[in-house]
Amino acid sequence: MPNFGRGVLVALLLLIGAGRACAQEVFAIDQRFGEIDFRVSHLGLFDTTGHFARFHGDLTIDATAPEKSGIAVEIDAGSVEMPWANEVDLLRSPPYFDVVAHPAARFASTRIAADGPNRFLVAGSLDLRGVTQPMMLHAVLTGRHHDAQGDVADFIVTGAIRRSAFGMTTDQSFISDRVELIIHARVILTAAAHAQ
Amino acid sequence: MPNRVAAVWSRAQRRLHWWVAALILLGFAIAWPMVALPLTELLLKFLLYQAHKTIGLLVLALMLWRLLLRARRGRPPPLPGLPGWQLRAAAAGHAALYGLALAVPVLGYFVAATAPAQVPTLFLLVVNVPHIVGPDPAAFAALRLVHRAAAILLVVLAAGHAAMALRHHLHGRGELRAMWRG
Numbered sequence: 001m002p003n004f005g006r007g008v009l010v011a012l013l014l015l016i017g018a019g020r021a022c023a024q025e026v027f028a029i030d031q032r033f034g035e036i037d038f039r040v041s042h043l044g045l046f047d048t049t050g051h052f053a054r055f056h057g058d059l060t061i062d063a064t065a066p067e068k069s070g071i072a073v074e075i076d077a078g079s080v081e082m083p084w085a086n087e088v089d090l091l092r093s094p095p096y097f098d099v100v101a102h103p104a105a106r107f108a109s110t111r112i113a114a115d116g117p118n119r120f121l122v123a124g125s126l127d128l129r130g131v132t133q134p135m136m137l138h139a140v141l142t143g144r145h146h147d148a149q150g151d152v153a154d155f156i157v158t159g160a161i162r163r164s165a166f167g168m169t170t171d172q173s174f175i176s177d178r179v180e181l182i183i184h185a186r187v188i189l190t191a192a193a194h195a196q
Numbered sequence: 197m198p199n200r201v202a203a204v205w206s207r208a209q210r211r212l213h214w215w216v217a218a219l220i221l222l223g224f225a226i227a228w229p230m231v232a233l234p235l236t237e238l239l240l241k242f243l244l245y246q247a248h249k250t251i252g253l254l255v256l257a258l259m260l261w262r263l264l265l266r267a268r269r270g271r272p273p274p275l276p277g278l279p280g281w282q283l284r285a286a287a288a289g290h291a292a293l294y295g296l297a298l299a300v301p302v303l304g305y306f307v308a309a310t311a312p313a314q315v316p317t318l319f320l321l322v323v324n325v326p327h328i329v330g331p332d333p334a335a336f337a338a339l340r341l342v343h344r345a346a347a348i349l350l351v352v353l354a355a356g357h358a359a360m361a362l363r364h365h366l367h368g369r370g371e372l373r374a375m376w377r378g
């Protein structure tokens with residue numbers, strides 16, 4: 001299945017500078033400027049936000065073979081944090097992220113479509129706690145600039161999952177099943193590696 | 197506090213005294229299991245915290261009301277027969293009880309407001325009491341110790357105060373009866 005619709009490929013080629021992406025290029029998602037936050041609701045009364053401190057990912061663009069293009073992100077599940085006392089041990093434990101058995105969570109895109117100017121719909125699959133489920137993300141390009149790392153593009157990516165779909169059914173009385181994801185990602189447009 | 201002299205404790209003063217005493221003891225009793233409860237019992241933990249904060253805020257409101265009545269109406273004169281040093285000790289003890297019963301809930305409010313986990317304070321589980329300061333781990337660490345120490349001091353002092361009241365009662369004096377029935 002081609003990962004990118006034609007329009008998206010054109011948009012991304014414009015983003016990185018059309019002349020450069022003649023073959024496959026891999027762009028790193030810079031964790032130092034990124035953030036993967038998740039938010040749950042408690043009894044509909046208030047929310048709590050947690051985040052993952054460590055993750056890495058790539059955006060691959062292949063102008064000649066669009067089906068090889070896509071986004072892949074790996075998250076260190078053990079780096080989960082929440083602003084509660086003693087929460088880290090709880091979140092790492094088997095009823096939650098079960099990080100000993102499943103140290104990494106992975107997202108891989110299956111299809112990316114344009115959704116308006118600077119907006120993208122990213123369909124993919126999320127592998128969490130050993131369960132793989134389809135997942136849809138909305139990405140918005142919020143800014144581009146040039147800094148010490150070269151050209152960078154900032155995205156805000158949002159989506160939601162039901163945690164029970166991944167077998168995380170604990171404490172449904174107090175923690176909502178729906179988990180919202182809010183991801184701030186910075187893609188370094190200076191190609192990190194040339195695969196071919 | 198202006199020392200106006202009333203004939204007897206008013207009914208409101210008596211009721212407030214005993215309601216505040218009961219609520220302080222209840223809030224104090226809830227505090228320990230609420231903090232000790234593991235995060236695996238989140239719903240219960242949350243409900244105990246909200247109960248604790250609701251009770252504490254009620255204590256604050258009732259204490260302010262009491263203070264107002266005390267300033268407006270005053271208190272009955274001390275029953276005769278006690279040496280001056282005992283009257284002065286009792287007055288100092290009562291002032292300390294007033295001060296602590298006001299300070300402990302105020303400190304508790306700031307504990308809740310500065311806590312890193314931004315759990316709202318929901319009076320009676322429905323009225324969101326805004327936090328005028330935000331999370332601050334260093335302030336939280338200090339405030340929770342001060343709040344706890346002040347609460348323990350309050351309860352110890354109240355126990356001593358109750359012991360004196362019972363002692364006087366057993367010696368046939370009328371203070372306890374006056375606070376109970378007017």
Ligand code: HEM
Nearest residue numbers: 220223224227228231249252253255301304305308344347
């Ligand atoms: C009569 C009034 C109150 C009394 C006697 C009281 C007593 C206590 C005690 C003894 C503790 C320590 C428990 C422990 O460390 O195991 C505590 C903790 C706490 N109190 Fe209060 N409190 C009162 C009012 C309030 C109020 C009005 C609030 C907030 C609006 C409040 C918020 C808290 C919080 C958030 C903690 C937990 C701190 C932590 O997680 O370690 N308290 N209280």
Ligand code: HEM
Nearest residue numbers: 216217220266271290293294297354358361362371372375
């Ligand atoms: C947390 C619990 C308590 C607090 C904070 C408290 C506080 C006070 C205060 C501030 C006063 C002085 C009132 C004024 O001068 O306006 C007072 C008076 C009094 N309290 Fe308490 N009290 C508590 C518990 C008790 C208990 C358990 C008893 C009895 C067993 C008791 C018996 C009395 C009596 C008899 C008086 C009148 C004393 C007098 O005539 O000078 N109190 N209390």
